[in-house]
Amino acid sequence: MNPLAGRKYIILGVVILTAILYISRLAYIQLGTDKYKMSADNQAFKYLTDYPPRGAIYDRNGKLLVFNQVAYDLMIVPREAKGCDTLALCKILNITKEDFLKRLIRLCGNLESAKKDYREYIFESQMLPELNARIQEKLYKLNGFYVQARTVRQYPKPIAAHLLGYIGEVDEKYIEKHPYYKQGDYVGMFGIERGYEDALRGKKGVSIKIRDANNNIQGSYKDGLYDTSSVPGQNLVCTLDAELQEYGELLMQNKIGGLVAMEPGTGEILALVTSPTYDPNMLVGRDFPKNYGKLQKDTLGRPLINRALKSFYPPGSTFKLLNALVAQQEGVLTPSTLYPCARGYPPLGGKPKCHAHASPTNLSGSIATSCNSYYSYVFKSIVENKKYKNSVEGFEAWRNYVLSFGVGKKIGTDLPFEAKGIVPTVSYYDKVFGKGGWRASTVISLGIGQAEVSVTPLQMCNIICCIANRGYYHIPHVIRKVGDKEDPKWREKQFTLVKDRQIYENVIEGMSNVVKAGTGRIAQLPGIEVCGKTGTAQNPHGEDHSVFVLFAPRENPKICIAILVENAGFGATWAAPIASLLSEKYLTGKILRTDLETKMIEGDLIHKHPSGGAKPKPAQH
Amino acid sequence: MRERSESIIRNIDWFTVGIYLVLLTLGWLTTYSAVYQAGESDIFDLSRKESKQLMFDGISILLAGSILIIDASFFTATAFFFYGGILFLNLLVLFLGNTVKGSHSWFRFGGFGLQPAELMKFATGLALAKYLSDLNRPDLKKAFVTTMSFILIPMVIIAVLQNETGCALVFLAFIIVLFREGVFPVWLLVFGIASIASAILGLKYPTMFWIFVFVMIVLGVGVFLLSRKKTWRLALILFLGIGFFSGIMHYTPIALDSISPHQQYRIKIWLGLPVTEKVEKKYGYNTNQSMNAIGSGGLWGKGFLEGTVTKNKFVPEHETDFIYCTMGEEGGFVGTSLVVMLYLILIVRIIFMAERQRSDFSRIYGYAVASIFFIHLVVNIGMTIGLLLVIGIPLPFFSYGGSSLIGFTLLLFIFLRLDAQRLMVLR
Numbered sequence A: 001m002n003p004l005a006g007r008k009y010i011i012l013g014v015v016i017l018t019a020i021l022y023i024s025r026l027a028y029i030q031l032g033t034d035k036y037k038m039s040a041d042n043q044a045f046k047y048l049t050d051y052p053p054r055g056a057i058y059d060r061n062g063k064l065l066v067f068n069q070v071a072y073d074l075m076i077v078p079r080e081a082k083g084c085d086t087l088a089l090c091k092i093l094n095i096t097k098e099d100f101l102k103r104l105i106r107l108c109g110n111l112e113s114a115k116k117d118y119r120e121y122i123f124e125s126q127m128l129p130e131l132n133a134r135i136q137e138k139l140y141k142l143n144g145f146y147v148q149a150r151t152v153r154q155y156p157k158p159i160a161a162h163l164l165g166y167i168g169e170v171d172e173k174y175i176e177k178h179p180y181y182k183q184g185d186y187v188g189m190f191g192i193e194r195g196y197e198d199a200l201r202g203k204k205g206v207s208i209k210i211r212d213a214n215n216n217i218q219g220s221y222k223d224g225l226y227d228t229s230s231v232p233g234q235n236l237v238c239t240l241d242a243e244l245q246e247y248g249e250l251l252m253q254n255k256i257g258g259l260v261a262m263e264p265g266t267g268e269i270l271a272l273v274t275s276p277t278y279d280p281n282m283l284v285g286r287d288f289p290k291n292y293g294k295l296q297k298d299t300l301g302r303p304l305i306n307r308a309l310k311s312f313y314p315p316g317s318t319f320k321l322l323n324a325l326v327a328q329q330e331g332v333l334t335p336s337t338l339y340p341c342a343r344g345y346p347p348l349g350g351k352p353k354c355h356a357h358a359s360p361t362n363l364s365g366s367i368a369t370s371c372n373s374y375y376s377y378v379f380k381s382i383v384e385n386k387k388y389k390n391s392v393e394g395f396e397a398w399r400n401y402v403l404s405f406g407v408g409k410k411i412g413t414d415l416p417f418e419a420k421g422i423v424p425t426v427s428y429y430d431k432v433f434g435k436g437g438w439r440a441s442t443v444i445s446l447g448i449g450q451a452e453v454s455v456t457p458l459q460m461c462n463i464i465c466c467i468a469n470r471g472y473y474h475i476p477h478v479i480r481k482v483g484d485k486e487d488p489k490w491r492e493k494q495f496t497l498v499k500d501r502q503i504y505e506n507v508i509e510g511m512s513n514v515v516k517a518g519t520g521r522i523a524q525l526p527g528i529e530v531c532g533k534t535g536t537a538q539n540p541h542g543e544d545h546s547v548f549v550l551f552a553p554r555e556n557p558k559i560c561i562a563i564l565v566e567n568a569g570f571g572a573t574w575a576a577p578i579a580s581l582l583s584e585k586y587l588t589g590k591i592l593r594t595d596l597e598t599k600m601i602e603g604d605l606i607h608k609h610p611s612g613g614a615k616p617k618p619a620q621h
Numbered sequence B: 001m002r003e004r005s006e007s008i009i010r011n012i013d014w015f016t017v018g019i020y021l022v023l024l025t026l027g028w029l030t031t032y033s034a035v036y037q038a039g040e041s042d043i044f045d046l047s048r049k050e051s052k053q054l055m056f057d058g059i060s061i062l063l064a065g066s067i068l069i070i071d072a073s074f075f076t077a078t079a080f081f082f083y084g085g086i087l088f089l090n091l092l093v094l095f096l097g098n099t100v101k102g103s104h105s106w107f108r109f110g111g112f113g114l115q116p117a118e119l120m121k122f123a124t125g126l127a128l129a130k131y132l133s134d135l136n137r138p139d140l141k142k143a144f145v146t147t148m149s150f151i152l153i154p155m156v157i158i159a160v161l162q163n164e165t166g167c168a169l170v171f172l173a174f175i176i177v178l179f180r181e182g183v184f185p186v187w188l189l190v191f192g193i194a195s196i197a198s199a200i201l202g203l204k205y206p207t208m209f210w211i212f213v214f215v216m217i218v219l220g221v222g223v224f225l226l227s228r229k230k231t232w233r234l235a236l237i238l239f240l241g242i243g244f245f246s247g248i249m250h251y252t253p254i255a256l257d258s259i260s261p262h263q264q265y266r267i268k269i270w271l272g273l274p275v276t277e278k279v280e281k282k283y284g285y286n287t288n289q290s291m292n293a294i295g296s297g298g299l300w301g302k303g304f305l306e307g308t309v310t311k312n313k314f315v316p317e318h319e320t321d322f323i324y325c326t327m328g329e330e331g332g333f334v335g336t337s338l339v340v341m342l343y344l345i346l347i348v349r350i351i352f353m354a355e356r357q358r359s360d361f362s363r364i365y366g367y368a369v370a371s372i373f374f375i376h377l378v379v380n381i382g383m384t385i386g387l388l389l390v391i392g393i394p395l396p397f398f399s400y401g402g403s404s405l406i407g408f409t410l411l412l413f414i415f416l417r418l419d420a421q422r423l424m425v426l427r
C-alpha cells in the first residue's frame, strides 16, 4: 500500500532495542556489581562502635593481675579535617607540623588521598585523661577529629609479663584473616592476652546512624533495628600464684634462664618465670613502640623470649630419671641392678665420662651420684632388649615411652607459642648414619639426656609432675576459669606408658636420697621430704647450664619445680637453691634461709656471660 | 447522537487509559517517597509537594475526561490556533514570567507555576499533523522546510530565549514523525547519525584517528571496486564522505577544548575521558549519586520510603529530574525495569494505534505522541543510569510538577479521543 508503512518497523525496532539496552544497563548497575551499593552505604551510614571492656585477669588467690584503665584514642576522619586548627593540635600533642603531615601520610598513603579518605583512623592512641582534657577544650576547632574512649591494660604488679602477654593494634594483614577486627582495634598479641583473646575481648556493639550529604547525623538506621549492644569481655582466673611468681622473678633477676612451678595434682602452673624479663606496663599505650624496640634491641638478655616455654635445652640428668622409669617398665632394670663405672662408660672406653664415685652402684645410688655410666648401660639395655627384633624397634619403643611424658611434642598448654622440643626419630638417625648404620652405642648420650634430645623447662617440670603423680600428668595450663567456666580438658589425666606405681617409688627413693644425702642437699626443708635431682645441661657455646628439678612433699606432692639457669655450671650451685627457696616459700609461706636468699637475689650471672654465649637454640615446630 | 457517543466510549482504548493510571499512581507514590521526611507528612497540607502532586493528578484526570468528550474535529480545526496561541504564551512568558535559576520559562500564580513550554509539545504535534495531512500532492522539499520551521521556532524560543535547553531538545523527537511520513530525507538522517558517531569516536579515541581514516579509506576503495558501476561520482562521494567524517573526528576534540569548561567537563566525564579527581567530583557528582542510588537498590530495592541516597540530600533534583533514582533505590531492579516496560508497552501501543487510523491527521499526531514519550524516556532515564549527559527534562507522570503532567495528559488524551473516532476521516 503505502511505501512508507514499512518504516514503522524501523521505529518499533529502535524503541524496543533502546528498552532492552536500558534494562541491561539497569541489570548491570543494580544486580551485576556492588560498587554502587558500597559507595552508597559508605556515604549514608556511619557506624558507631561500642567497645566492650576487656576482661580482667586474677591470680589463683583472687589478686588482680591485669585490669583496664580508661584511655582515649584521638580519631581522625581525614576527609573531614579540612579547616582543622592543626597548629593547636600540634601544640597539645607536642609535635611539629611536619610530624602531623607525616602521620597523615602514614595513615592514608599520601596527602592527596587523605583529602577524600572517609575512613576513621587512630591519630593518637591511648591518651591519658589529662591529655584528653586538653584535647577536649580545643575539639571544636579540630574538624575531622573526635575522641573515642577506650581502655588500656594496667598491671598492678610488674610481674608475669610473658605469661600475661600484651595487646596491640591490628594490622591490615590481620584484619584480612580476621574480619571481626577493624582498623584501630586491639588484639592480644602474646601470652594469655593472645591465647584467650576470644574470651577477653567480649563482643563489640555497633549502632548504625544515617547521615546526609552534609555529614549531619539524621538518626538511627531503621530505628536501631540492626544495632547491637556490646558484650563485656570475660574475666579470667589464672592459676598463677602472684606471690610465688614475683618471688621467682626476684630470685632469677640478673640470671638467664627459665623456671616452671606446677601443682602436680591439677597441672596448674603456679609460676612461670623467664629471665631476663620486663615490666608488663612497658608494653602499654603510647610508649609501646618505643619500649618494644628497646626490648628487641637487647640481644644479650633477649627479654622478649619466654625461655620457660619456648627455649629448649638438653635436659641433662633429669632425663636419667625418665630412662630409669622406662627401663624398669621394660623389665630390664630393677632397684638392685648394679652397673660399674670407671669415670665413664667402660664399653666405649670411658665415654661418656663420669666423675669419681663408688662403683658399682644400684638404681638409687645411680640417681644420687648421677652416674653417666649407669645410664648408658640402662639405655643400651632398653634399646637392645631381646624382646625386640632389633635395636631400631627397641629405640622406637623407648621413644614412645618418652613421648608419653609430654616430651618431644607440644603438650597442648593454653599458652601460644610453646615449643615442641626434640626427641630424635629413627629416620633422623637413619639419615645421619645410614640405614642400619647405628646402634644403642652410637646414640648412647640419649641415656644421660645429652646430644640431640632437647626439652623446654615446662616439659622438664611436666616430667617431674608425672613422677610426683606416679604415672600421669594434667596438661599444664595457666587459666583455671574463663568467666565461671572451667575447661574439663584440664581435669583429664594423661597417663604415661610407665604404669607400675612401684617403679615410680623406686625412682622417687633415689630422688629423696639426692636431697637427703646427695648432690641436692641444699634443697632440704625442715619437716618436709623433698625429692629432687640436680643436672647439668651441656652447652657447646660456653659454660654448662645449671638444672634442678624437685617435687615436695614426697607424699601428696603440692609443688613441682623445674629450673634452668644458663651458663651457671653445676645444678647445685644456682638452680637447686633457687628451686628450694621457691618451694620453701610456697609450702611454708616464709623464708628462713635469708642468707641463701640474699646470695641468690644478688647473684649476677648475666654480666659474667661470654657475649653471645647465651643463645638458646632457635625454636622449632 | 446518543448511539454515537456510546460507540465512542466503547472505542476509547481503555488499555492505554489503564497504563496511564498505573503510571500516574506509581508516579505519585514515588514523588511521595522522594519528598518524604520522617515524622512530617500531611497530604491535606497543600504547601507540601506530595499534596500538590496529588492535586495535579486530580486535575489531570478531570482534564483527560473533558478531552475525551470533545469531538475530534475540534482538534483538526484548532490545531494551528493552539500552535500559534501557545507559541505566543511562550513569548509572553519572557516578559511576564519569573526568572528561576536563569530560566525565563515560568508564569507564577501564587504558589503555583505554569511552564508554557510543556504545552508546546502537544501543540506542535497537532500543527505538524494538520499541516502534513492537508498536503494534497506533497512537495517534499517544501514540506521539509515548513515542518522543520514548526519544530525549530519553538526550539529556538525555548532554548535561547527561555534558557531551557533540555526542554527544547525534546522537539527533536518530531524528526521521528517526519521520518515516518517521508518528509525527513533518509540520507540526512544517516548523515546526522554518522556525524554524531564520528564526533564521539573522535573524542573517545583521539589517538585512533589515523587508524580509522585508514580503515575508512580501505573500505571506500573496497566499495568502489566491488560496485558494478565504477563511476567518478561514486569515487567523489566516497572521497568527500571519508574526508568529512575524518575531519569531524579530528576536529571535535579541538572544538571541545574551546567551549566553556563546564560543558567540556560534563562531556569528558560522560565519555569517560580522563579528568582530575576534583573535576570528576564536581561535575560528575549528579551522575555518581544517581547511580549510587539506583545501583544500591539491588533486585528488590530497599523498600518504600527506605532510600538513603535519594533522601538525605545526596541526589540533587531528586523529586523532579532525578525521580527515577528513588524508584531505583527503593524499588530495585524490579521497579526500574517495570517502569521501562510500562513505557515500552505504552509507546508500542501508541504506535500500533497510530497505524490503525484512517485519518492521516490522527496517525501523524499519534507518532508525535509516541516520539515525545520516547525521547523523555530515553533522555531522562539515560542520564540517571549514566548513559547520557545530564539534561534536565522530566520523566512523564513521575517527576514532580503540574505543567509537565498536564502537558503529557493533554498530549496523550487528545490522541485517545482521535483514536476513538479512528474510523472517521478527519479533515
Ligand SMILES: [Zn+2]
Residues within 6 Å of the ligand: A341, A342, A343, A344, A354, A355, A357, A369, A370, A371, A372, A373, A374
Ligand atoms: Zn659414674
